[in-house]
Amino acid sequence: MTKKQTLILGIESSCDETAAAVVRNGHEILSNVVASQIDSHKRFGGVVPEIASRHHVEQITIVIEEALTQADVSLAEIDGIAVTEGPGLVGALLIGVNAAKTLAFSHQIPLIGVHHIAGHIYANRFETAMKFPLLALVVSGGHTELVLMRAHNDFEIIGETRDDAAGEAYDKVARALGLSYPGGVEIDKLAQTGEDTFHFPRAMLNEDNFDFSFSGLKSAFINTLHNMRQKDLEPSPADMAASFQESVVDVLVNKTLRAAKKYQVKQLLLAGGVAANKGLRARLIQEAEVEISDVSLVIPPLSLCGDNAAMIAAAGTIAYQKCQFGNLAMNAEPGLTFNEVQND
Ligand code: KG4
Ligand code: ZN
Numbered sequence: 001m002t003k004k005q006t007l008i009l010g011i012e013s014s015c016d017e018t019a020a021a022v023v024r025n026g027h028e029i030l031s032n033v034v035a036s037q038i039d040s041h042k043r044f045g046g047v048v049p050e051i052a053s054r055h056h057v058e059q060i061t062i063v064i065e066e067a068l069t070q071a072d073v074s075l076a077e078i079d080g081i082a083v084t085e086g087p088g089l090v091g092a093l094l095i096g097v098n099a100a101k102t103l104a105f106s107h108q109i110p111l112i113g114v115h116h117i118a119g120h121i122y123a124n125r126f127e128t129a130m131k132f133p134l135l136a137l138v139v140s141g142g143h144t145e146l147v148l149m150r151a152h153n154d155f156e157i158i159g160e161t162r163d164d165a166a167g168e169a170y171d172k173v174a175r176a177l178g179l180s181y182p183g184g185v186e187i188d189k190l191a192q193t194g195e196d197t198f199h200f201p202r203a204m205l206n207e208d209n210f211d212f213s214f215s216g217l218k219s220a221f222i223n224t225l226h227n228m229r230q231k232d233l234e235p236s237p238a239d240m241a242a243s244f245q246e247s248v249v250d251v252l253v254n255k256t257l258r259a260a261k262k263y264q265v266k267q268l269l270l271a272g273g274v275a276a277n278k279g280l281r282a283r284l285i286q287e288a289e290v291e292i293s294d295v296s297l298v299i300p301p302l303s304l305c306g307d308n309a310a311m312i313a314a315a316g317t318i319a320y321q322k323c324q325f326g327n328l329a330m331n332a333e334p335g336l337t338f339n340e341v342q343n344d
Contacts, residue, residue: 007071008320009078009103010313011064013096014088014116015141016047018059019309022071022078026317027125031070032303032310035059038182045181046171053091060099067309075107082316085113085326086336087142093332101328112316113326113342116307117143118155120271122315123304131266131296137256139280140272141167141182144252146210146259152318155338158259159210166248167274169214173221173244177237188277191245194238198224200247210259217247245279253283257291269298276305319343 005024012019021032037055041047068075083100086093104111121136135158136147144167145160164172167184174183179190200220203213221244228235260268268288274280281299288297304311319325324343333340 006079006317006320007073007077008080008082008112008313008317009064009067009075010114010309010311010316011060011081011083011096011100012116012119012307012309012312013056013060013092014084014086015092015307016041016052016055017307018056018063018095019307020064020067021309021313022067022073023310023313023317026314026321027129029126029310030073031067032308033063033067033070034306034308035063042181045175047089049089049091052089053095056092056095060095064099064103075103075109078107078109080110080112080316080320080325082112082114082313082320084116084119084312085330085341086116086333088116088332088334090332090334093334097330097332101330105328110320110325111327111330112319112324113330114312114315114319115336115338115341116312117145117147117271118153118315118338118341119311121147121149121269122318123271123300123308123311124269124298125314126304126310127298127300128296133263133265134267134269135256135260135263135265136269136271137252138271139166139252139274139277141165141171143272144212144214146256148263148265153315153322157338158263159212159255161212161214163213163215164218166212166214166252167272169218169248170274172218173240176222176225177240184274185276187241187245188279190238190241191279194236194240194242196243196246197239198235198243200243202247202250205251205254210255212251212255214248217244245277249277249279249283252280253287256284257287260292260295265295267296267298268292271300273306275300276302
């Protein structure tokens with residue numbers, strides 16, 4: 001008798017969200033539970049690894065149980081457990097990996113290791129099926145890269161940041177303006193009401209490659225702020241935010257569209273926490289329509305841009321269907337690359 005459905009339990013704990021989800025057939029969310037720790041890290045202005053680990057320990061069992069309850073399934077019905085193996089904070093990853101290994105061993109369920117960024121890319125699977133070749137613009141707190149996929153679970157990085165990730169730059173300039181962590185969304189909000197009056201640099205915009213650099217922009221922003229304050233001038237936060245955002249979006253959109261043309265992709269996907277950025281979403285939609293009208297642009301819903309476990313389950317479903325499983329030797333891999341995911 002052929003089985004009608006595949007149920008994958010996803011587990012994510014790479015940074016400051018403890019998350020578990022149940023996904024049916026790789027694209028239907030039955031539950032998606034996220035316990036955010038943001039309030040605990042806010043007063044430190046960033047994620048404190050030890051605090052993150054402690055919260056994951058406290059939350060992981062509750063979150064997994066809640067995901068199963070909301071999905072109305074028991075562990076006996078789960079076909080595979082997909083967990084973020086890396087990259088991320090080692091102490092944070094370890095909690096999810098150990099929870100997944102324990103459940104997999106005690107209930108004899110196949111274990112699947114997932115690359116966190118593969119998860120972000122597969123968040124788009126809840127919008128539509130993937131068509132290859134495709135290009136994904138990944139913009140998160142730790143990564144900024146253009147990933148070319150010629151098939152499922154086949155990732156080639158064709159360009160990446162040489163220094164700060166886009167989200168990291170957002171958070172740092174937000175901090176300089178005195179905004180609370182994580183500042184990306186605050187800068188985005190402020191930018192809606194300001195103008196690009198500062199004309200910050202657009203690093204590497206005209207270079208013949210698909211790499212990015214945001215640390216010069218971050219320094220230009222902070223220097224402008226300090227120089228003006230030394231003269232007892234206070235720049236308009238909205239104009240500073242809008243100027244910063246215009247620079248980031250200009251470079252991201254320009255290089256992404258160029259890469260989409262060069263590699264003649266069928267789909268262009270947006271992925272990662274910064275995919276929630278209103279300015280980026282709007283410009284990408286607007287320019288893709290004009291520049292690459294034959295390419296379908298896929299943008300995940302806001303609820304799936306940040307870290308969650310449904311995306312991990314979606315990516316894990318592909319490995320499950322190929323019978324590529326991890327084993328109990330799986331470990332947390334803070335610097336995991338796409339090719340190092342341990343499923344065989
Ligand atoms: O993907 P994510 O949840 O975690 C990582 O894997 O890093 O991304 C978090 C990042 C943070 O830097 C946060 O400030 C940024 O995404 N972010 C935004 C927005 N919402 C979240 N950046 C710009 N605009 C937003 N609306
Ligand atoms: Zn992430």
